[in-house]
Amino acid sequence: MAEHKDRDVLQYGDFQTPPELASEVCTLLARLGVNAPAILEPTCGRGAFLAAAIDAFPSARIILGVEINADYVSEAQKRVGPWAQLEQGDFFLTDWAGVLGRDCGPWLILGNPPWVTNAALGVLKSANLPTKSNFQRLQGLEAITGKANFDISEWMLLRQLDWLKKSSGWIAMLVKTSVARKVLRQAWRQCDPVGRAAIYKVDAMFHFGASVDACLFVLPVNVGRTSFECDVFDALKADSPSGAIGFHDDMLVSDVASFFRHRHLVGHNDDYVWRSGVKHDCSKVMELVKGADGRVLNGLKERVEIEHTFVFPMLKSSDVARGRVRNDRFMIVTQKEVGEDTAGVALCAPSTWRYLIEHGQFLDARGSIIYKNKPRFSIFGVGAYSFAPWKVAISGFYKELNFMKVGPVGGKPVILDDTIYFISCRTEDEADFVLSLVRSPPYLELISAMIFNDDKRSITADLLKRISLKLVAEELRLSDRYSSYAKQGETGQFSLALGA
Numbered sequence: 001m002a003e004h005k006d007r008d009v010l011q012y013g014d015f016q017t018p019p020e021l022a023s024e025v026c027t028l029l030a031r032l033g034v035n036a037p038a039i040l041e042p043t044c045g046r047g048a049f050l051a052a053a054i055d056a057f058p059s060a061r062i063i064l065g066v067e068i069n070a071d072y073v074s075e076a077q078k079r080v081g082p083w084a085q086l087e088q089g090d091f092f093l094t095d096w097a098g099v100l101g102r103d104c105g106p107w108l109i110l111g112n113p114p115w116v117t118n119a120a121l122g123v124l125k126s127a128n129l130p131t132k133s134n135f136q137r138l139q140g141l142e143a144i145t146g147k148a149n150f151d152i153s154e155w156m157l158l159r160q161l162d163w164l165k166k167s168s169g170w171i172a173m174l175v176k177t178s179v180a181r182k183v184l185r186q187a188w189r190q191c192d193p194v195g196r197a198a199i200y201k202v203d204a205m206f207h208f209g210a211s212v213d214a215c216l217f218v219l220p221v222n223v224g225r226t227s228f229e230c231d232v233f234d235a236l237k238a239d240s241p242s243g244a245i246g247f248h249d250d251m252l253v254s255d256v257a258s259f260f261r262h263r264h265l266v267g268h269n270d271d272y273v274w275r276s277g278v279k280h281d282c283s284k285v286m287e288l289v290k291g292a293d294g295r296v297l298n299g300l301k302e303r304v305e306i307e308h309t310f311v312f313p314m315l316k317s318s319d320v321a322r323g324r325v326r327n328d329r330f331m332i333v334t335q336k337e338v339g340e341d342t343a344g345v346a347l348c349a350p351s352t353w354r355y356l357i358e359h360g361q362f363l364d365a366r367g368s369i370i371y372k373n374k375p376r377f378s379i380f381g382v383g384a385y386s387f388a389p390w391k392v393a394i395s396g397f398y399k400e401l402n403f404m405k406v407g408p409v410g411g412k413p414v415i416l417d418d419t420i421y422f423i424s425c426r427t428e429d430e431a432d433f434v435l436s437l438v439r440s441p442p443y444l445e446l447i448s449a450m451i452f453n454d455d456k457r458s459i460t461a462d463l464l465k466r467i468s469l470k471l472v473a474e475e476l477r478l479s480d481r482y483s484s485y486a487k488q489g490e491t492g493q494f495s496l497a498l499g500a
């Protein structure tokens with residue numbers, strides 16, 4: 001029984017808002033000038049927000065609440081009195097056009113939607129999700145959210161935005177801050193008629209016992225002037241914003257003021273290309289570690305004795321994040337470029353080939369589509385740049401902007417794993433120069449203004465590619481030096497150590 005209850009709490013994201021918080025939010029909305037004659041709470045629970053809204057907006061002419069749990073509907077009805085219209089209903093099945101058709105607005109759609117992801121619902125085998133037919137009508141959720149895993153609340157807020165585009169009003173919801181940002185990105189990308197938004201940070205641990213970055217998200221729709229910016233306040237009580245996020249040059253910006261100071265550095269990197277490291281999806285077989293006794297072991301703890309030809313020193317994300325050079329970790333690199341025939345390994349390194357054949361079952365079991373219809377033992381993300389003797393690298397797994405210079409180890413180029421981004425360089429001088437550009441204050445300030453620290457992976461190749469190193473060099477009055485390196489081109493210049 002208790003187990004059922006816990007499961008329901010999770011699948012319905014059932015964390016009721018404390019009345020004091022609901023009241024503080026509604027008082028703030030009234031202070032901000034939100035003055036809606038029609039109020040709706042689409043997942044109203046036990047009615048904390050509806051009760052607070054009745055107090056804060058005494059002149060409202062219609063107050064509606066919908067909630068999936070029938071017991072909560074009765075409880076909420078008792079709490080708010082008979083004139084508020086409460087209904088038991090499922091968000092995903094409710095005829096919202098009919099509900100909003102009951103008043104011409106403007107509407108205040110407020111509350112606290114369930115904080116649960118479709119992945120978590122999958123684990124619980126719960127069906128508290130948008131239906132398949134909805135997905136199709138919306139041309140696939142990935143088209144809307146850009147990914148397969150999504151927060152239910154994000155989906156709900158995007159629907160609310162659609163409703164208000166046909167009328168007018170405000171969305172005011174307690175959500176994860178990342179959800180607020182995704183909804184904003186979607187609205188800004190679509191050039192929706194949204195006004196200047198606001199994010200007020202909320203202490204979710206204090207109010208809900210949840211360790212998430214949460215906020216009150218206020219989004220005016222068809223109200224006032226259209227804006228591509230959102231003020232960020234450090235608390236509900238804060239009088240002035242601590243900063244603003246926005247959408248400029250087709251990207252989400254975490255610090256609008258700093259972004260505009262350095263916006264002239266945004267541009268294409270024609271000469272230097274950020275690359276990802278090598279992907280193999282089989283560290284048990286493809287990665288080797290040399291112990292203090294000099295023995296080389298694979299991830300299965302087996303001793304490996306193979307030719308050096310296809311074995312390269314490697315660094316992982318954690319090494320690059322700490323700026324650590326090591327000479328005890330290696331990767332077997334079976335190709336010089338994607339798709340190259342691996343049969344050549346058998347000819348120049350028979351022991352390596354035997355090792356690969358003996359462990360073929362692990363490599364064959366790799367599920368990713370990138371290995372389908374490719375030569376056996378293929379890897380990915382490999383090219384001439386992978387074998388550049390010098391590189392400037394950064395980990396995509398860590399938040400810190402630690403750029404690192406990587407040079408050869410034992411006379412061989414160091415191979416970086418696929419969680420690392422890098423620029424390839426021919427010489428140490430060139431690597432020092434590139435490093436001086438990416439560590440310069442203008443570069444770091446601009447990239448910081450484009451990063452959201454609470455994103456799972458804030459540093460991406462896409463982001464790095466946005467800043468032109470040529471323009472950074474110009475700003476630092478280093479154009480001549482830049483040109484002398486850049487004119488040599490990127491790939492095809494390195495002597496590949498493979499097969500040497």
Ligand SMILES: C[S@@+](CC[C@H](N)C(=O)[O-])C[C@H]1O[C@@H](n2cnc3c(N)ncnc32)[C@H](O)[C@@H]1O
Binds near residue numbers: 012043046047069113
């Ligand atoms: C985070 S609680 C918030 C409740 C209330 N809004 C408040 O602020 O106290 C989320 C509420 O959404 C309800 N809910 C979850 N899935 C729903 C659905 N598909 N349709 C309608 N309500 C739903 C839950 O039962 C729960 O009461």
